[in-house]
Amino acid sequence: MSETIRVFAGDCTTTFEGSRARTQRGRVVVVVKPDRTVLVHDADGYQPVSWLTRPDSLTVETDASGFGLVARADDQVLRVRSHDSAGRAEYPVTEAGAPVGSHPSTGEPLVRTGGAVVALDSGTEYKLPAGATVLDETCEECGLPTMRAERGAVFELCVDRACESLDDAVRDRFDGEWACPDCGSDLRIIRRGGRLLAGCSAYPDCETAFSIPAGVVVGECDCGLPTFETARGRRCLDGTCEEFADG
Template sequence: MESIRVFAGDCTVHFEGSRERTQRGRVVVVAKPDRTVLVHDASGYQPVAWLTRADSLTVESGPGSFGLVARAGEQVLTVESHDVLGRPEYPASEAGVPVGTHPETGEPLVRTSGSVTALDSGVEFSLPAGATVRDDTCDDCGLPLMRVERGAAFDICIDRQCDPLDDHVKARFDGKWACPDCGSPLRIIRRGGRLLAGCDAYPECETAFSLPAGVVVDDCECGLPIFETARGRRCLDSTCEVA
């Protein structure tokens, strides 16, 4: 698991760049896993010096002292200690919405932008685009279920090895539509990390359509299905001029 390092003491802080300045005081320095460095003093909520997502971060720590240099292009933030009050290191993770507990370890599960993560171990379950995590749990493993819309709404385990999304989509839509170019069945396949409806005559016919996050609500005049998505209705063929 990644960690946040915290340094406290009497320090000289020098920033070289667009807002060049030198300061000294008893400050707290926070070094985050993404190499963001924040220097806080006793006043206000905004740091007195900072560098966001530095290209490089060097920390030197010895008995009774520490030094830090962060660089991003032509900007350099340097912190030199004169008197050290503390320098702990804490495990850290991305904060997310609680979505239950891990059935085996009991640790909290949190939903972040594109995944569900076990808070203590860092075990991560990647979520398909547009997925929502439900309160219900999987009958097989006990992990939370997610609702994923790919032509229809499927309630499946967040662990895709336990309950693969592809299997559900194939069972529902494999061969259901015809290729508009050659008339062969469109097969549900995964290629390049994307779930596609691809022509069964491949490689002679290379027609393939990425399945959008939405449900089928109608038929397009071109013969392909129309999906209801978060951005409105669209044909399976995103370039279709009929829809």
């Protein structure tokens, strides 16, 4: 769900103690973000006249006569005290992201923020695999956006894992495709400890397992395991393989 941003305005004295020590007075707008970051803006330019990012503590007091706040981070202290309050308000706010369409059920906007697609109004979140790209196309089953992800091959799937599973797609393509270099048993596609792995089917007798990188298989390493083309160059499925130690 959305968090809230608080906005205060008025004739204020702003005092900063620390590396940017100064005292100022003027009619300003004070913005307090959900992470406690405080920004004090005056009439000029885009940069605040004073600020404190993610302070350790924040105290805000309001009454009929006005408002005051104190933010502290180590030896830095930001104080704002109003002499004449022009007003205060609180608004819902979310992280901003690139628009990627609208939710097929609710109609609310969808945005990509970091590693997820998020519905702005409800806060519903669809986690994306590392390196995934959100596409313009929508899922034929549910209408959500589709994504492109590389895990040995290129897969285009719904962003909702409950609709289409990347794990299942990789398993269908590569389960049993490669042999364990330690015992010769098949490597199975599994998820363990939050990671997608090619793990030995002889487990627990053989504990060999390799994390599947974001990339596509382009050949075979001298050790017998597949070679992947990734954003950082070519590498063996075994990230410690000496064949690519200097690559």
